[in-house]
Amino acid sequence: DVKVTQSSRYLVKRTGEKVFLECVQDMDHENMFWYRQDPGLGLRLIYFSYDVKMKEKGDIPEGYSVSREKKERFSLILESASTNQTSMYLCASSLWGQPNTGELFFGEGSRLTVL
Amino acid sequence: SQQGEEDPQALSIQEGENATMNCSYKTSINNLQWYRQNSGRGLVHLILIRSNEREKHSGRLRVTLDTSKKSSSLLITASRAADTASYFCAKRRETSGSRLTFGEGTQLTVNP
Numbered sequence: 001d002v003k004v005t006q007s008s009r010y011l012v013k014r015t016g017e018k019v020f021l022e023c024v025q026d027m028d029h030e031n032m033f034w035y036r037q038d039p040g041l042g043l044r045l046i047y048f049s050y051d052v053k054m055k056e057k058g059d060i061p062e063g064y065s066v067s068r069e070k071k072e073r074f075s076l077i078l079e080s081a082s083t084n085q086t087s088m089y090l091c092a093s094s095l096w097g098q099p100n101t102g103e104l105f106f107g108e109g110s111r112l113t114v115l
Numbered sequence: 116s117q118q119g120e121e122d123p124q125a126l127s128i129q130e131g132e133n134a135t136m137n138c139s140y141k142t143s144i145n146n147l148q149w150y151r152q153n154s155g156r157g158l159v160h161l162i163l164i165r166s167n168e169r170e171k172h173s174g175r176l177r178v179t180l181d182t183s184k185k186s187s188s189l190l191i192t193a194s195r196a197a198d199t200a201s202y203f204c205a206k207r208r209e210t211s212g213s214r215l216t217f218g219e220g221t222q223l224t225v226n227p
Contacts, residue, residue, distance in 0.1 A: 004157075031213045042203065042219040043158075050213060058214070090157060094213060102213055103148065104205070106157035 003027075006091050006107035013114050019078040021110050023091030030096035032074035033104065034058075034066065037088040046089075049074055050096060081114045088112075121204060121218040129226050134191040136221040138204030139184075145207045147180060148215065149189050152201045161189075161202075196227045 007022035025032065031050050035043040035058075045058030047066040055066050063085060067075040074093075078085055088111050092104040121138050128134055138147070146165045150158040164171045164180045164187065171178045177190040191198055201222050205215040 033214075035217075040219065043217040045214060045216075048214065092158075096213065102146070102207055102215070103160045103163060104150075104158070104215060106150075106159070108157045109155070111155075 004091055004093055004105050004107040006089075006110045008110050009108060011110060011112045013081050013112065015082060015114060017081050017114075019081050019112065019114075021076040021078075021089055021091075021112070023074045023076070023107055024072050025074075025093040025105070026072065027093060027095075027105065028071065029093035029105070030071070031094045031102075032068065033092045033094075034064075034074065034076045035090045035092065036060070037090055037109075043090065046076065078112075081112075083114050086112060086114045121221050123221060124219070125222045125224070127224040127226065128194060130194060130196055132194055132225075134194050134198070134223055134225070136189045136202050136204075136223070137186060138188070138218055139186045140206050140216075141185065143209045144182075145209055147178075147187050148205045148207070149176075149178060149187075150203045150205060150217075152203065152220070154200070158203065191223075194223075194225045196225050198225045199223060 004025045033048040034046045037043050044060050049055045049068040065077045088109050090109050091107040094102050094104050148163045149161045152158045162173045164178050175192045180187045201220045203220045205217045
């Protein structure tokens with residue numbers, strides 16, 4: 001069964017801490033994405049990557065960075081966590097392909113609370 | 116900014132009834148996808164409709180796409196309590212490569 005695994009389901013961190021959210025997929029997908037989900041705002045794209053060591057900013061990259069050293073792993077980094085980064089973070093992956101494809105496979109999410 | 120308004124924001128129906136959710140968008144798309152999310156979980160892909168398609172079926176799901184009105188609908192027939200979830204439409208815009216833009220979602224509650 002194909003899978004996207006996020007390392008932590010629930011995290012509680014303090015303001016100013018550095019936070020790592022890890023995501024691993026076992027489908028050999030080229031594309032990987034980080035979204036955050038907030039009530040009333042839906043899913044907003046933070047960063048995505050279409051290849052190892054490649055990254056592109058999404059709609060809300062401020063306060064975040066990412067790392068993709070291996071094809072199967074995509075990490076989201078909060079350099080100095082702030083309370084407004086309290087949210088549900090969702091990782092997803094998809095195949096690089098024709099424009100008329102591109103189903104996303106999601107992880108179970110990581111709920112981050114910053115105190 | 117988010118594109119694609121979804122309505123209604125919330126929908127409550129009885130088991131056995133049909134549920135219809137709508138999604139609109141502003142720019143041309145290659146395809147539109149619908150996802151489901153159970154509370155506190157990740158999203159699961161339901162169905163994809165391409166810009167040159169008008170209707171698609173999958174089990175009790177029926178999706179329509181009207182590119183002239185820039186809108187799509189998801190119909191769930193003969194709903195069950197287990198259909199209770201949030202439903203999101205996601206657009207793959209012509210100019211956005213592999214990116215999908217999600218709507219705000221519709222919270223569907225099916226009462227037994």
